[in-house]
Amino acid sequence: MFTLLQIAARNLARNRKRTLLLGGAISVVTVLLVLLTALFNGTQASMLRNATTLSTGHVNVAGFYKITSGTAAPVVTEYKKLREIVEKETPEIQSLVVRGRGFGKLVSDVSSQVAVVSGIDIQQEAGFKNILEIVKGDSSRLVEPHSILIFEQTADRLELKIGDNVTISSQTFRGAANSIDCKVVAIAKPLGMFSSFFAYVPLDTLRELYSLDPSTAGGIQLYLKDWEKADQVATKLRTSLAKAGYRVMDHTEKPYWQKFDIVKREDWTGQKIDVTTWMDEDPFMKWTLFGFRALIVIVFMVLLAIIIIGVMNTLWMAIRERTREVGALRAIGMQRHTVLAMFVTEGALLAIISSTVGVVLGVAAAYGLNAAHLKMIKGFQMVLMSETVTLIVSPPTVLVSLLVIASVTTLGSILPAWRAARLQPVEAMHSSN
């Protein structure tokens, strides 16, 4: 009934101070929710982008090769055949790269550090061109044998310049010490707090370090059209690879470098395939995002609880002030459910208007912050793997925020409204208000 809406609107307008206070609080909470979810989306996007450039695909098809039961090499043999099967079975793939997996010590004239050394084919690696910012040198020179790409942190620590030589020393998977010299051809800007532990050499150079055959690789990294399908695709691939005759490892939520010890202890030899997702390979990112999301949920539970209490309180006051009016309306023939509707309308109207205002302000603020290219505080830069604050406003998330806040706030008005509806007309009419 339009009149109920009118009554609600006018009562809200009449108690301007109260309405503005509570409506303002609802708006502020909405703004916060919009901004925090946008920050979450932005962080997730940049973390995922960094991680999938540095060390993982959305889905990885890799595994271990055991020459004897006590060893474990992060190697797949006959990777071309594997790759064909994977490509055929997975229409969700946008692109894929083949990488070699290694781990060694980078030694310069002045210092040394350990690093994850990946073998790449730079011509396949779109992410390197699009995402890595090369500050010195040229990443396309990674086609040259015995070339290496490092990050600025590493270059600083080892005092390396373009053209300098760095020695990578490691152990072959049979246990023999080995080392090769590589020439620094590119230095990249850091990509998050972990990029200093990564270095890249041509795949053949890595094979040389580990005395591996050209038919081997570390694994295949798959980039999907929709990264959210990673789990689904991984599960499907495990089944289809098993069907194709591969021995497939059970899913373990760990990065491959945490699996060596387990695999070494297992009693088998030969090849096993391990299908993992970005969440498995980058537990840091997984837990950061999980923590971030949990934080958002907790913060909003608290804020929503406060808002609900505010709405209930405000409506209690409104009802107490209008008890006589309610009594009179009940006397002249207004049914209980209409009384309920009258007050819920008031709560809902306040909720919808304030949360809509909040969404508009929040989205505007998000675009404003993006445009301002705010530098993140150092600590956050590290955790969130991004130098500037990037907010991604996703319409579905905003819509959900709006619905949650508006409906939860409206729910808060039901209890007081119900109490008002239960008022006996006689008592209500005789109330002293």
Next chain:
Amino acid sequence: MATPSATQPIVHLSNVDKDYQLGAVTVTALRQVSLEIAPGEFTVIAGPSGSGKTTLLNLIGCVDVATRGEVVVAGRDTGKLSEGDLTRLRLNALGFIFQSFNLVGVLDAFQNVEFPLLLQKQLNAVQRKERVMDLLQRVGIAEYAHHRPGELSGGQRQRVAIARALVTRPRIVLADEPTANLDSVTGNQILDLMQELNREGTTFLFSTHDPKVVSRAGRVIRLVDGRIQAEESVEQFQSSHA
């Protein structure tokens, strides 16, 4: 004034008691009340404060139920009706005028009068407007149709309330001390209006403790300590208060 004998009574009470429980104490507000109100009456319930006038009007107004006895309003035994049915009965058969007007503060005079029609959902907007404007005209405040209660005087507000009570064309209009919050001149004007409306066919039952108001009634029901002490004609009443 219409003669009651010919038609079915609108209100029929027989042997009605009303008890209020105040903790361990039972207050009997009405004892053995029996009465009938016929169409067209202009009846006053008279009695001192605390004599049970409001209680009686509440029972007849279907906002409260009797402890014992039978209350029949517009042919329905109110003791047997559900809350929803009682509400519907109030909406369709009864009109209420309150001592302190009790209008909806945020609606203007027109909307206040229109409100019961909206609850009834029977008339369309055009019909409602016609009905409401006629009534506002009739009670003499058509020019204030778009004023809110806060912008009206007590007398004007009570006129709005009278129009609201009449808008559904109820069988009977109940008014608990309708002039108690008004000065005597304004109170008289309101009584004049009620009397005119009665002559035009509306049945009124109202209460007062003011002898001057009693003298305007067609029939007087005297309550003392919750009992009907006497049914007096107005003449008797006037002579006893001379």
